[in-house]
Amino acid sequence: MNRRELADFLRSRRARIGPADVGLPAGRRRRTPGLRREEVAQLAFISTEYYTRLEQARGPRPSREVLAGLARALRLSDAEHDHLHHLAGSPPGPLSGPSREVRQSILDLLRRLPQAAAIVLSATYEVIAWNDLAAALLEDFSALSCNERNLVRRVFLAPHARERLLYSLDTEAFARTAARQLRATAARYPDDPEVARLVGDLLAGSAEFARLWASHEVRAEPTLRKTINHPMVGPVMVNCDVLDIADRDQQVVIYTAEPGSPSEEALRLLSVIGTQRMDVPG
Incomplete structure (x- = not known):
């Protein structure tokens, strides 16, 4: 050492x-x-x-x-x-827990998608990177703590029902998918204390999560389209495409709207407005 x-x-x-x-x-x-x-x-x-x-x-x-x-x-x-x-005098072995480091090429990709909202999720559903349009469409993640940026914590443990909506109108489908994928994550990282703490908190704080966890389901159906309930521009229907980053055990989620649709116009407006609140008196 x-x-x-x-x-x-x-x-x-x-x-x-x-x-x-x-x-x-x-x-x-x-x-x-x-x-x-x-x-x-x-x-x-x-x-x-x-x-x-x-x-x-x-x-x-x-x-x-x-x-x-x-x-x-x-x-x-x-x-x-x-x-x-x-x-430290301890030869490195495999990483014991999910990685939070996002490759620079992925960060560059997010910036090169000005007409699409994109986030990067860790294996535990923490939002670890995002572009400006994602912050405008979903939330200003830079203002949140690590726990608050964890979507599975939000959907199962948020104290208020409105916070559990997670921007989308199909929260139940997301909850099922998240519980199944988190079980698979726990199996991949059995010795990671952070994963164990997350699962323990969810089991203790959410009867719904405990029920889904007990089903032992690990196969999740992809969500191809969802409606984001934005407080300023109203419902925004987006396509959801997920790119797996296998070597980091991460996912890039890209939200796009159909060309020529009202939702595309809403995304264009949000790209100009950004994260500023237009409903708050100046």
């Missing part, structure tokens, strides 16, 4: 991540570049004292579980993940 190099590497990775990148408020008196130590510790599910000792080159060799948590919290690339393991 190279304690000094590990400490320097952790500090450098922490400094490059802004609070908004992980759904945390920036605060008015933030002097630390990037995340604070306690924020990284919280995201990695370890104590602040232990993480501080790692950054001060005084900590013991971290376990593979701790390294997996740090890799997720610091949003390390695959190469950085392997480097972290080598510095």
